[in-house]
Amino acid sequence: MRLSLLILLSLQLLNPIISLSPDGLSLLALKSAIDPSSDHSTFSDWKEEDENPCQWSGVSCMNVSGFLYPRVVGIALSGKNLTGYIPSELGTLIFLRRLNLHGNNFHGSIPVLLFKAISLHSVFLYGNNLTGEFPVSICKLPRLQNLDLSMNGFSGKIGEELGKCTQLQRLILAGNKFSGEISEGVLSKLENLVQLDLSSNGFTGTIPEDLGELKSLSEVTLNLSYNHFSGNIPRSLGKLPVSVNLDLRNNNLSGEIPQSGYFSNQGPTAFLNNPLLCGFPLQKPCKNSAQNSLGGSRNSKKGLKPSVIILISVADAAGVALIGLIIIYIYWKKKDSNTCSCTGKTKLGGEKSMKICSICFCPCINGFLSNESEDIDMDPEKGDGERRGGGEGGLVAIDKGFSFELDELLRASAYVLGKSGLGIVYKVVLGNGVPVAVRRLGEGGEQRYKEFTAEIQAIGRVKHPNIVRLRAYYWAQDEKLLISDFISNGNLANALHGRNGQPTTSLSWSARLRIAKGAAHGLAYLHECSPRKFVHGDVKPSNILIDGEYHPSVSDFGLNRLISITGSDPASSSGFIGGAFPYVKPVQHERTNNYRAPEARLLDGRPTQKWDVYSFGVVLLELLTGKSPDYSSPTTSSEIEVSDLVRWVRKGFKEENPLSDMVDQLLLQEIHVKKEVLAMFHVALSCTEVDPETRPRMKTVSENLDRIGA
Structure with a gap:
């Protein structure tokens, strides 16, 4: 390692002779670290004779005052099926902000010298074969905000050093082999954290009591599922914001689920497969021997036993459900335009494909749609x-x-x-x-x-x-x-604003929520289940059509x-x-479209699914605020700009403005839905993150919306 750094330093001293900039030489170390068996077409334009690497595939640069050559600020080589290791020479890229190598086959540990790149704020290494312990030196990065090491082979304990990553906003360690207990006072120091995912590891012990102090958690999920946590659920978690999606499934938790604060409005999904948990919302009452025995003795004297009453109720419910299923079956058999083909697993490619398409909304497969409906001879x-x-x-x-x-x-x-x-x-x-x-x-x-x-x-x-x-x-x-x-009923743009800027009717909250959920179902189907995993590329209210009952159709x-x-x-x-x-x-000639993602306005590349997610987030904000995004002239600088509507909403939340100042005035009378409105705001804000890697998939957006009002 010292020898390679010495060689690199020597090459940099010879810069007048060698045309390539020092940052370019550092990147060539990455090219050299890739196994010959990998597809090297990714690096076909990485040439030593170039003056700088700014035109190389996956490399982005910017001009920095005081330097004669542009500096590398981003490396994005995700999903290239690259096999190799991460070279320590990348640590010499002192202006590197984003390192995105996810979805490859990188192996070995993360080199400590990588964290000499002190400008790093986003590190995405998920979906590789990396091993070793949690890289504690990473917390020395002063600007680190996003760290995703999920779906690798990291192991060992999470120590107190993690508490030094105070700038972290997203920490995703799911799908590794981490183990041991998490000490009190570690996670609570990450006061800027908005997303924490520790799922599918081997963590043990109790859930830290101070986890409920993370008031910044507000965006996606606090996910502790598929571990070995035990003991009671801390009551302090009741302090969490209502918009957090808590997931405690598949652990060894026990005792009664707290009934205060955050827990009072939660469904049972978050607590499943913890055999020793009891209480609402699970259908498993906690044992209260005194009350239950008294009730049982009275019932045995005066009438039917509780067990008999329960059996009768269950039988009645089953009968009603059976009739309902028959009615639904007949309805969907007759509804030709939306027919679902659920005749077997061969069309979908087995159980895995069914799981992938589980968000696609049709009553055939657990209520969801197959991606094959009729044979088309074309x-x-x-x-x-x-x-x-x-x-x-x-x-x-x-x-x-x-x-x-x-x-x-x-x-x-x-x-x-x-x-x-x-x-x-x-x-x-x-x-x-x-x-x-x-x-x-x-x-x-x-x-x-x-x-x-x-x-x-x-x-x-x-x-x-x-x-x-x-x-x-x-x-x-x-x-x-x-x-x-x-x-029949036009599009969402006209429903919200009318043809002349004045809506002809007032969209209720229930109608807006129905439109948001349905449009999300459609887009998620395009992304996950359609034959080509389509990208829409132009998501906006005028492309969301609605019928007389406000059911949306993406066009x-x-x-x-x-x-x-x-x-x-x-x-x-x-x-x-x-x-x-x-x-x-x-x-x-149309004005610049402010539903487009920020990177779509700077780059003339192919649309991505994350572009659709951003656009849909702006649509959600429009549904919530009743305001149409302003149009502005295209940016000519390297600075990424966001929609004026997105900026205005983010500023409102940062300054803790009243919700009534941001929400559509037509919704103010529906005060009882304040929690639902707030939850949708947080879904919209997660969709409109400037960094596309931190935006959720459309599948996750759809699932989060479905939880609202459920």
């Missing part, structure tokens, strides 16, 4: 489904149960629903009275027909109650159309990709087949 060589109209200019039905002819579409009256840079959307009422939505994609792209139909095939397989269904499409050289379900996913394939210009066509649809010029 082989381009066979004509891509059922083609009507003949020739290339044919109407192709994706859903075999959705039948209409091309002539019928041409004869129908068309009404403009909306227009944008992505084209015009019409409402068309077919001859049988069924309304559909028709989107014009314009001209062009005939040479990429097979690629277009392959994308349509993937979109057509997405069938979920909270996602707008694509029913058919029309392809011709001079026109492309998408035909989907028509949702327009995959649209940008289709337009890219066709190379269409929605404004270029003079009208659909001789003017059957009126021509309306789409909006060509």
Whole structure:
């Protein structure tokens, strides 16, 4: 190790001769630490002859005053299947802020010299094969805020040194082999902590009493599940903020669950699989021999025994449940548009796939949706489904149960629903009275027909109650159309603000919560269960449609990709087949969209699921505050900017402003939902973190919303 540092120092002294900057030389040590068996395409542009590493894949830089060359501030090489070790030379990157190597096969321990990089504030090493004890030297980093070492092989005890990581906001150690007791006075020193996950380890002893003093915990989960904690649940945990999701499952806890403060409104999920726990909300009363024996003697004389009464009640409940299941089964069998295919595990790929899709909301599998519903024959060589109209200019039905002819579409009256840079959307009422939505994609792209139909095939397989269904499409050289379900009550943007800035109706809290949960279900399905693990890329209220009962449907996913394939210009066509649809010029220039994630405004890369999470968080804030995010000109600096609405809400919470100052005035009369409103605020704020790695997955967002009001 000393020899490698000496060589590196010597190379830095020879800098006038060697063109690459010292930071670049340090990064080459990482490239050298990767096993030859790994795919080295990641490093194909890491070249010694470059002046600096700022154009290398996964490397970000910034100009620092007093230096002639830009300094490395970020390394992001996650999910590259890299095998090797973490070299100590990375510690010489004194301006390195973010180190993201998660989802690889790095092995060995974390080198102590890595923590010489004193600017580190985020270290993401989860999902590797790292071993050794907790790196106590990491707490010497003065700016460390985010540390995720989960899903590795770390072991040993968590000592008092952890208490020196006073700036930590997120500590995630789940899925390791840590063991032993956690001493009092260690975790309580982490006064800035908003997320703590120690699940799936081997911790023993009692839960520290002072854990309830962490008033900063407010965002995601205090997770101590799947350990060997024993003894009573500390009553001090009742001081936790109501927005915390406590998880104590699968431990050896005993005694009565406290009934004060935080615990008074909790469900049973957090306490499951602790055989010796009793009391509300578990269906296991604590033993009270005096009261129970007196009650039993009275009942034995005056009527049926309690055990008999319980058996009768259970039998009645089972009968009602059975009838309900039969009704639900008949309903969903008849509801063609939202049919779930739950006939076996082979389609989903076994039990693991079912678990992955467990958030997808359908009554088939524990109430959730399969990602396969009908077989769709869309082989381009066979004509891509059922083609009507003949020739290339044919109407192709994706859903075999959705039948209409091309002539019928041409004869129908068309009404403009909306227009944008992505084209015009019409409402068309077919001859049988069924309304559909028709989107014009314009001209062009005939040479990429097979690629277009392959994308349509993937979109057509997405069938979920909270996602707008694509029913058919029309392809011709001079026109492309998408035909989907028509949702009757407009979109969320109009419901909140109206077409002229004044809402036509007042959305109640229950309606807003229903919309938030349903939209989250749909997006989580796209991310986790859809055939291609879709990214929506343009989540905003105008793309969340609602029906008369305020059930939401996410629309327009995959649209940008289709337009890219066709190379269409929605404004270029003079009208659909001789003017059957009126021509309306789409909006060509839109203001900067403040629903987009901060990194999406700086980088011209492919959208990610974390972009969707941020956008959805802004939508949640809009539902809560009734305020639309302001539009501003795109940033031209390297500084990451966030939406004005996000900044305003964060400032309000930091300054401890009254909730009534931030929440939509139309909701103030519903005072009884204050706890639910606060919980949704915290979900929204976790979604709108500037750092994408600290945002939750959409699956977690959906689960957290489902707990609100449950």
